[in-house]
Amino acid sequence: MxxxxxxxxxxxxxxxxxxxxxxxxxxxxxxxxxxxxxxxxxxxxxxxxxxxxxxxxxxxxxxxxxxxxxxxxxxxxxxxxxxxxxxxxxxxxxxxxxxxxxxxxxxxxxxxxxxxxxxxxxxxxxxxxxxxxxxxxxxxARDRRAYEAELLRARREAERERERLQRVNTILQRTLLPPALEAVPGLDVAAHYHIASLDEVGGDFYDLFPQGPGRWGFFLGDVCGKGAGAAALTSRVRYTLRGAAVHDPEPDSVLSRLNRVMLDSHHPDDPRFCTVLYGQLTLGRDAAHVALAGGGHPAALLLRADGSAEFLPTAGGQLIGVLPEADITTVSTMLRPGDTLLLYSDGLIEARTGPADVYGEEALLAFVRDLAPVTATELVAALRGLLAELGGGVIDDTALLALHLLPPEVGQFVPMD
Missing domain, CATH: 3.30.450.20 (PAS domain)
Structure with a gap:
């Protein structure tokens, strides 16, 4: 106590x-x-x-x-x-x-x-x-003024660095695409690359090149990821596709060779793959034969001269650079005068139209169906307008490639082999 x-x-x-x-x-x-x-x-x-x-x-x-x-x-x-x-x-x-x-x-x-x-x-x-x-x-407020001045200086420096990076990215992006599509007798061809953001280089690509008299190879694809790694892979994919076409021009063989090259060059810490459509177009006197192989890429669209439009799916096409024995199939079709073939990357169909909504393949099909029949130049111009209308909803780069068979009196056709 x-x-x-x-x-x-x-x-x-x-x-x-x-x-x-x-x-x-x-x-x-x-x-x-x-x-x-x-x-x-x-x-x-x-x-x-x-x-x-x-x-x-x-x-x-x-x-x-x-x-x-x-x-x-x-x-x-x-x-x-x-x-x-x-x-x-x-x-x-x-x-x-x-x-x-x-x-x-x-x-x-x-x-x-x-x-x-x-x-x-x-x-x-x-x-x-x-x-x-x-x-x-x-x-x-001297300390505050000094802080604000330093903040402003840092912001301006960051803006200058961002502008420099955007210029480098723009130049790099241009090197991954053909400077201009080659003129193809009998065809109206058009392409467009829509850049969603200048802050990073995208991995979309396309090309059109001659393989012999009256025969042309073409492709459009999308490499997984963005930035320098994706740019390096995009360049490798483009040159591999062209080189493989020289060795064996059949579309399924070209994609199989690309698949092997990508698997052999995989880095274990940075696995990458791509989606791609590769085609061979052979011009005839009044038509053109198209053979198209796909590797996990959105289906091409075929717009007919009669005003109809449909997808041209390549069933079973798997991502390129994932499996050693990729299942690659080829689909064939004929282009008649007035028909147009459209290849596109998924930046368009995955554009946001709402908090949980995307533009989608069916909306694209309805859009081009309203345009058909249409030339490649007119189709790409309309799609550029659509991309502009979707605005900030387009969150990924988009590549477009369209091939339109001209009427015989306009085009210069050669017999098929």
Whole structure:
């Protein structure tokens, strides 16, 4: 019992000492609180004449008290620009509202320098409700101004770096595509590459190239991923497709060879694959034969001269670069005068049309069906307009390649082998 009472007494003694120390802090001089506050205080008459100023602000500005109080006006402390802003904005707002908070201005120091500050002012009224004077709190904004300047510098540097990266990406993207499609006698051909973002290089690609008299190879595909790795793979895929076509021009053989090359070049830490349609077009006197093989790519669209349109699926086509023995099949069709074949990448059909909605294949089929019959040039122009209409919903790059067989009187056909 005695021990408990002694412990309780000691605790009360400590509490009393702490309370006394805290009370001593609260008894700090009111004058000292005003004069040496961590911010500046300034009181002026309604005409701006300085009536009171604390030591903190005097130290910041470098003025003796006698030089300001009763002799200078608030405007005398402002820069030329600050005076203009004070007269046109600060003072009118203060008269209307009775207070103004957080205004950024610059004060002139005694040595001619500038002190960036944040001002808050309030009008003090007398017992009769009439305004008597203006009280202003001044906060030193030098650190803030330096921070804002550094932030602005960093932002501008980031913008310059982004612009530089976008220029590099644009140049790199151009190197992955043919500079222009070769003219094909008897065909109207058109292509377009829609870049969804300049911040990263996309992996879409297409090409059209001669394989012999009256025979042309063409392809369109999409490499998984973006950036430098995807760009390097895109370049390899394009040259592999062209090289494989020289060795064996049959579409299924070309894609099988590409599949082997991609599997052999896989890096275990960065596995990549692609989707692709590869075709061979053979021109005849009044028609063209198309053989098309697919590797996991969206089906081509066939627009007929009679105004119909349908998909041309390549059943069983698997992603290229995933399985050692990819199941690649070939589908054949005839292009008659007025028919158009369209190849496209999935950036178009996967464009967002709502929070959980995409444009989709059926919408694309309906769109081109309304256009048919149509030339390749007209079709690509219409699809470019569609991409522009979808706007920010197009979140991935989109490649387009269209082949249109011209009427015999327009085109120059050669007999099929």
């Amino acid at each position: 005695i021990g408990a009472a002694g412990e309780s007494g000691a605790r009360h003694t400590r509490d009393a000492a702490d309370a006394a120390e805290f009370s001593a802090l609260l008894e700090d001089s009111t004058d000292d609180l005003y004069e040496n506050a961590p911010c500046g205080y300034l009181s002026t008459l309604l005409d701006g004449q300085i009536a009171k100023v604390n030591t903190t602000l005097l130290d910041w500005l470098g003025y003796p008290r006698a030089e300001l109080v009763g002799r200078r006006y608030f405007n005398d402390l402002l820069t030329v620009g600050g005076r203009l802003y004070h007269e046109t904005h600060f003072a009118p707002l203060l008269r209307m509202q009775g207070e103004v908070k957080g205004i950024a201005l610059e004060l002139r120091t005694a040595d001619g320098g500038r002190l960036p500050v944040l001002l808050s002012s309030v009008v003090k009224s007398g017992a009769d409700g009439q305004p008597q004077l203006i009280r202003t709190t001044v906060f030193d």
